[in-house]
Amino acid sequence: MFVADDKLALGARLWVEKAENDLAAAIVIIKAKHPGTAEAVCFHAQQCVEKYLKAVLAWRRIDFPRTHNVDLLVKLLPVSDRPILSQAEQTQLTTYAADVRYPGDYAPVSLTEARQAVKLARRVRNQIRDRLPKQALRTQSAD
Numbered sequence: 001m002f003v004a005d006d007k008l009a010l011g012a013r014l015w016v017e018k019a020e021n022d023l024a025a026a027i028v029i030i031k032a033k034h035p036g037t038a039e040a041v042c043f044h045a046q047q048c049v050e051k052y053l054k055a056v057l058a059w060r061r062i063d064f065p066r067t068h069n070v071d072l073l074v075k076l077l078p079v080s081d082r083p084i085l086s087q088a089e090q091t092q093l094t095t096y097a098a099d100v101r102y103p104g105d106y107a108p109v110s111l112t113e114a115r116q117a118v119k120l121a122r123r124v125r126n127q128i129r130d131r132l133p134k135q136a137l138r139t140q141s142a143d
Contacts, residue, residue: 027118070094
């Protein structure tokens with residue numbers, strides 16, 4: 001029998017799968033060590049975090065808007081489900097979603113910064129996976 005919790009877990013799992021794909025993409029790109037791809041690494045790291053946040057929101061039946069704003073998504077979560085993310089980290093991740101992907105007046109993203117973004121995404125990923133039910137998690141991981 002397919003119960004409500006199964007549907008919620010399936011919804012969360014779909015977000016988890018997309019988040020895992022973004023983390024895997026960030027890892028593949030960073031391993032290439034090409035300076036011109038640092039922005040893409042940061043974008044995929046942000047997408048991983050964003051989608052993991054949305055997985056928890058889906059699991060908790062909390063409506064959320066179409067947004068890349070990490071701060072907004074974190075605020076929608078119950079305090080007990082929030083990953084440990086400083087305000088500066090939330091703001092930086094949100095910046096990676098759009099600002100650095102287009103020409104503009106900002107400092108270039110370094111490979112060191114890109115590695116830090118992947119490290120941050122992995123940290124958030126691990127915290128959120130501890131909050132989700134097992135049926136919402138993929139068996140394969142990007143680690």
